[in-house]
Amino acid sequence: MQDLTDEILELIRRAATDLPPDVEKGLRAALENEAPGSAARGALETILKNVELSRANSTPICQDTGTPIFYVYYPEGWNTRKLRAQIETAVVQATQRSYLRPNSVDSLNGKNSGNNLGGQHFPSLHFEEVEGEALTIDLMLKGGGCENVGAQYSLPNSQLGAGRDLAGVRKVVLDAVHKAQGQGCAPGILGVAVGGDRGSSYYASKEVLYRQLDDTHSNPELAALEQRLTEESNLLGIGPMGFGGATTVLGTKITSLNRLPASFFVSVSYMCWAYRRRRMVWRDGQASYS
């Protein structure tokens, strides 16, 4: 089996130091919507300057390089045990090279492992066998500030008057955006999962963040809700960094899962503007990145 450690290290470097083009484009469009001389516009100017500098110097966009979340889609014949070992080696090397901050802390004694490994769940690895010849690795780095403002609601929610339908989903998502204020590093991107159990719902709300920022949902009803939630979140006026302004959210991505008759969860994963996700495809002995 091919050793992909070097290629995975390059995937991590790109994810940590170079923002995806669709996100950078979204931030540039947001800048144009903020008033000249406003704190909001100043924040976005700083953000975009920082993005360029990070790319030029291969330094982390944000010092919180987050939880590395890997989704590996492998064709028949690959060994997931070996792939796990290669990813772990690449993560250690990326930490030594300062692409990643040592971020894995033992929850009981507070000790930082120093190399971003620790237990079965750090980094977060997901494997799925797929048809065809190509191996794909998706990587997202999700920082703690935005992870902390994520929220899960169990509907109906009488306080918000949210019932078990898309109208109720809309209400709780807007509540989550309000509660987050600027603390998740607005402008953020919302990953929303409707249904599932508590665990699968949260996972799905992160997985949906692998979509492109400017794509459109294939379900017209959800496409309309995504657009509406983005527009209404921006009416809240929280703005970049919570300084007040026109852009609080760059986009909304919704997915749904089957649920139990008794349960109706809505999970919101808030992704900060430093929306670091990258893909590597290994095909015919060559890696390509996007």
Place this chain on the structure above:
Amino acid sequence: MQKISLPMNADTVRSLKVGEPVALSGVMVTGRDTAHKWMVETFIKKTRPPQDDDLQVYAALKPLLDGGVIYHCGPVVAGLDSQEYRFVAAGPTTSIREEPYQGDMMRHFSVRGVIGKGGMGPKTLAACQEVPGVYLHAVGGAASLIAQTVTRVLGVYKLEFGVPEAMWVIQVQDFPVVVTMDSHGNSQHAVIEQQSRAVLESLIG
């Protein structure tokens, strides 16, 4: 943009108003979750006896924090093996987690500036009026850019807390921030929270 040297005297602090952009130069200390809990439990509430080098670190920190600035930051640091430390990425972390500790910590050490992101609550705002102090907002995620204003790492305390949680003593030049909580009881964060709440209620009410 107003340029300010650290440490700050009380008059300088009182002259700062919400909304004002400021460039800071001088020495500051990083500290976040573990450091705040450690400081308050060991030296202020004294619910935990000092251990290891706690008392020496306290003696070293006291003059640095007197009139000084604490920066909520967990940096990416190069040169860990050689101890020739260099900040590679050093944006702010979310400050609200220190709300239970910050006011007591500011009063105890006479800290006049707190740098972070996302703002803080009424306890810290009250301490800002008393000490006096200000909350200074850095742009979250702008880590490479901010690291360039760190001209030197002067030292580190409590590295056993881990690189992000250790207390790094740094020299900065023109570190960019915006005043979002001042010593006169004004908080930009409280204003935005209230305004956005009114919009939320009109949207979902």
